[in-house]
Amino acid sequence: MTIDLQSGTRTGGVDAAAAAARRVLAGLVRAGDLSDADMSGIADRLNSVADDLEAAAPPLHDRLVHMWRGDGNTRHDPVTGPENPIAPPLEYAAADARTIEATTTLGLPYQGPPSSVHGGVSALLLDHTLGVANGWAGSSGMTAELTLRYHRLTPLFEPLTISAAQTSVDGRKIRTVGAIEARGETCVTAEGLFIAKHAPRPR
Structure with missing residues (x-):
């Protein structure tokens, strides 16, 4: 069962532009300096796009207020945000009342060791998934501690399952566990302590 744990991807608009930007990021990392593409010309075209975006952007404060409106499902974060080109983006499904999971395949922009996911990227994915x-x-808060154990390399170019489950709530202290798996094997596990408080929203 897929549920609305985050705002879904929309057809067209900024979501389509972000998806195109993901392709550009992946293409640049793959091409590197081995490509015979006209990289100077590509840079000029990309800078022209950036100029257009910057010229049309609203004031930063207005954008921050807009980002944090509504029920807390943000569309801009770097893990699930369809508006964010560095997000895979993950789409979660509910396994049960306390457990969620997502499946994704990561490419070269997320590489750390050869053909493997950067450990910091794994931490990012797990921190966010534990929070979701x-x-x-039904009990959420801010990350106070995040302990990770790296069991084996997490592969690129293969389906990964990222899962998390809340295990206990003791007053304001919330404890949650999670894991990244590939080929049925555990690559990374996480234990998180969260405190039931939230940063104020921009107004």
Whole structure:
């Protein structure tokens, strides 16, 4: 069962532009300096696009207010945000009342060791997934501690399952666990302590 744990991807508009930007990022990392593409010309074209975006952008404060409107499902974050070109983006499904999971395949922009996911990227994915699991379970807060254990290299170019489950709530302290798996094997596990408080929203 797929559920609305984040705002879904929309057809067209900024979501389509972000998806195109993901292709550009992946293409640049793959091409590197081995490509016979006209990189100077590509840079000029990309700078022209950036100029257009910057000229049309609203004031930063207005954008921040807009980002944090509504029920807390953000469309801009670097893990699930369809508006963010560095997000895979993950789409979660509920396994049960306290557990969520997502499947994704990561490419070269996320590489650390050869053909493997950067450890910091794994931490990012797990921190966010643990936080979403807390929201799904009904008690959420800010990350206070995140402990990761790297069991084996996490492969690029292969389906990864990222899962998390809330395990306990003791007053303001919320504890959650998660994992990244590939080929049925555990690559990374995480234990998180969250505190039931939230940063104020921009107004």
